Amino acid sequence: MKIREILDALGARLLTPDADLEVDVHAACGSDMMSDVLAYVKDQGVLLTGLNNPQVVRTADMMDMVCIVFVRGKVPGEGILELAAARDIAVLTTEKTMFSACGLLYEKGLRGGTSHV
């Protein structure tokens, strides 16, 4: 699935205008606990979260994730967006709840990653 398709499926808004929407996303993870995200290696992943602080971008960066979706209408500050843009991470915001956002992406065929170290 491409970032563009995630944007459409979630009726989301893109907050990093220069992001490449044709990048492929192979796996997804929805969590507000960053250590849970860090516990599973996922390639080319998207992170869905209700948390709004710089550690979200740091976590996504450590995991080589390509996209972050802030759920429940959360809009991160400029500093967070700059941090993400500098790492080529696309940032989206959607009014959907975590449950609905994950469900919509699952329905489109996106799956959680596997744990391989």
Next chain:
Amino acid sequence: MSEAITLRYTVPGDDFTRAGEASADVKRNLKRMGVDREAVRKAAIALYEGEINLAIHAGGGEITVTLTPDTIVMLLEDHGPGIPDISLAMSEGWSTAPDEVRSLGFGAGMGLPNMKKYSDRFDIQSTVGVGTTIRMEVDLA
């Protein structure tokens, strides 16, 4: 790459928003040096959890990363409160993090287990009232 390369960082204990800067810098540097991608990712994740712990549990500390021809060696040293029961601290889900830290997305008690999981060798020494030293190694493919 015959000589070891060393990177050093001081992690502040009073600014959670900056925690992770050192790990991000290590990751950037190792990638730039062409170090195996999978090894860099494992090392960066383990180091990031360790850096967060320095910031939230130890009042800050020091990170030293050494790249040898076949291993990434990461040393985390602090003079914080120390850990009374290491095997308890190492168990998944055990945490003394306050709610404030939990609301920032950490404090799930998965940090030390993740650090051990992502490193090929993991050693932790801690003395209550003195501090904690963790040594992690990730082998290059």
